[in-house]
Amino acid sequence: MNKYKLFFTCAASLLFMSSCYDLDRYPEDQMSAGTFFQTQDHADQAMMGVYSQMTHDDVFGRQFGFDCLGGVGAGYDAPSYPNIGRGTYTTTEGAVGNKFKQLYEGVARANIVLQNVDKCDMSDELKSRYKSEARFMRGLYYFTLLDFWGGVPIYDEKTIVAEDFSNMMNPRSSADEVRTFIIQDLDDAIANLPAKWDDTNKGRATSGAAMALKGKVLLFNKQYKEAATCFESVVNSGEYALYSDYADLFKPGGDDSSEMIFAIQNIGGIGTDFGMPTTFYMGSRASFGSCWNNVMVATDFVDSYEWTDGRPFDWNEVIPEFNESDDVKKATFYATLNKGLDKVETYPAAKDKLLDMYSKRDPRMMASIILPYTTYKGWYANAPMDTEYIITAKSGQANEKNGFIRVNGNYEMYLWRKFVAEYDMNGAINNRADTPINFPLIRYADVLLMLAECYNQTDQQSKAVDLINQVRARVGMPGLNSGPDYLKATTKDEVFNRIRHERAVELAGEGHSFSDMKRWKLLESLDGKVKGFTGQFYYNRVVQERDYLWPIPNSETEKNPSLKENQNPGW
Numbered sequence: 001m002n003k004y005k006l007f008f009t010c011a012a013s014l015l016f017m018s019s020c021y022d023l024d025r026y027p028e029d030q031m032s033a034g035t036f037f038q039t040q041d042h043a044d045q046a047m048m049g050v051y052s053q054m055t056h057d058d059v060f061g062r063q064f065g066f067d068c069l070g071g072v073g074a075g076y077d078a079p080s081y082p083n084i085g086r087g088t089y090t091t092t093e094g095a096v097g098n099k100f101k102q103l104y105e106g107v108a109r110a111n112i113v114l115q116n117v118d119k120c121d122m123s124d125e126l127k128s129r130y131k132s133e134a135r136f137m138r139g140l141y142y143f144t145l146l147d148f149w150g151g152v153p154i155y156d157e158k159t160i161v162a163e164d165f166s167n168m169m170n171p172r173s174s175a176d177e178v179r180t181f182i183i184q185d186l187d188d189a190i191a192n193l194p195a196k197w198d199d200t201n202k203g204r205a206t207s208g209a210a211m212a213l214k215g216k217v218l219l220f221n222k223q224y225k226e227a228a229t230c231f232e233s234v235v236n237s238g239e240y241a242l243y244s245d246y247a248d249l250f251k252p253g254g255d256d257s258s259e260m261i262f263a264i265q266n267i268g269g270i271g272t273d274f275g276m277p278t279t280f281y282m283g284s285r286a287s288f289g290s291c292w293n294n295v296m297v298a299t300d301f302v303d304s305y306e307w308t309d310g311r312p313f314d315w316n317e318v319i320p321e322f323n324e325s326d327d328v329k330k331a332t333f334y335a336t337l338n339k340g341l342d343k344v345e346t347y348p349a350a351k352d353k354l355l356d357m358y359s360k361r362d363p364r365m366m367a368s369i370i371l372p373y374t375t376y377k378g379w380y381a382n383a384p385m386d387t388e389y390i391i392t393a394k395s396g397q398a399n400e401k402n403g404f405i406r407v408n409g410n411y412e413m414y415l416w417r418k419f420v421a422e423y424d425m426n427g428a429i430n431n432r433a434d435t436p437i438n439f440p441l442i443r444y445a446d447v448l449l450m451l452a453e454c455y456n457q458t459d460q461q462s463k464a465v466d467l468i469n470q471v472r473a474r475v476g477m478p479g480l481n482s483g484p485d486y487l488k489a490t491t492k493d494e495v496f497n498r499i500r501h502e503r504a505v506e507l508a509g510e511g512h513s514f515s516d517m518k519r520w521k522l523l524e525s526l527d528g529k530v531k532g533f534t535g536q537f538y539y540n541r542v543v544q545e546r547d548y549l550w551p552i553p554n555s556e557t558e559k560n561p562s563l564k565e566n567q568n569p570g571w
Helices: 010-016 040-055 057-061 063-069 094-119 124-149 161-167 175-192 207-220 224-236 278-282 326-333 351-359 363-368 444-457 461-474 492-506 513-519 554-559
Strands: 073-075 260-264 295-297 334-337 344-346 375-380 383-388 439-443 528-531 537-541
Touching (some): 040 057, 040 094, 040 124, 063 073, 063 295, 063 439, 094 124, 124 207, 207 260, 260 444, 363 492, 444 461, 444 492, 461 492, 492 513
Antiparallel strands (some): 260 439, 334 344, 375 383
16 A cells, blocks of 8 residues: 655755754755755655654644543543643643644744745646645644634744744734634645545645635634535545444554545554554553553543443443442452463453443444453564453553553553554554554544534534434444434534534544534533542543633743733633
């Protein structure tokens, strides 16, 4: 399978240093802005640099971790944004400052392409295409800045970092001004980018991706009619469709299907490792390379998956008094091992009930999550190993060498299956920090649900329900309004609650939930205790009104005093 390999050469990387170096001063035998932009190959390498910034940990490289702030995930350490989730962060928080900085690095790279691509020896048509790719990416980076900070300074291609670095002190533009700037970039991309690329260029931005992103920008601003027009264009284009197998959508093959409107292209193999650390931070010690479960799955979220007939799930229906008693929870899940810790001596009495219950829940649950007493295709001693997720009262007993999933930190929490390598992916994964599974930023199911939201907000509930049902039908879940009262969704509030639920279970692990909860003004509902499935308390999720917008980082306000004078509320 060929794809557009989004990594750039050392020579090209010199062009993307957002620093005070003067790139016009260069030895004649070295690459620089003055000598680089001459051919189409140079333009390609430059665009690779713009795309590659997406994989930076502080851009979208740890996008999955934002589910820990949106109620879908839970975790510890940097990939789960613990200080933010616990409400202890300040204007000096590293995750805040680094994301701000690295998004602007992406903007700077896009601007460099726009500044220089006309120098390349190629047709005007090709130059226009590269400019539109750069504008799409600039729009994506600015939209993320807008989502996290609101209005921010705008720097377009007229800003030459090498010359203007010490004077880059633009004041914050308003949110509306930034949004207008983004829309202008996306309109250009819609007009000039192709609807699809050949196989050797898969992964590059398309007119459909630009249209979908424009719709998302408008939706986040509650411009529902305008957003609907964009999403309808994507749906009616015929370029995209739901992939038949939900579980395989997040494995090689499905990750390159027509459902992926715009995805980060992750590549594996010796010498070509380039991608995101999904296995590293979403996996376990039983995963390839012995990984860390920094980002896990929230217990309350797992409990939200419906029965396959669409009924709401209730633990007490399976295990009496489960909801009321931590002792019952522990008895439900705890097994015992033999003295050698290499065999299960006693499984919990409820094991068969658990496995039966899992099989009768929304299929997306088992496709996305490793559940207690299910198996996972792990890796140990440079060989594949089928491992079982067992839970013991005495922590630290399970070990992958004995065929069990070892959970770093001994957390009694659900683990991710989605985006986590199975075995060694037939040799495709070489480095635990670079999982070769494409990571979607926009996919067709997401567009259908965003369009459903637009319809619901414009009092077109039946059309919204039809779209929700398309997404549910893919995994065999019954359609809304198809019989029993528990499937009823006719009012605006009822349909919204269905959209909220469907986005959570459909897009779990993809990092959308934080932004969704922010734009719905529902962050405060996440305030409270985070517990494991046995009732073990881990930390308090703390949410304040100020959390809807992150603070302009202290590192930026010190360099640009105008930003300090216009800080976000509560900071």
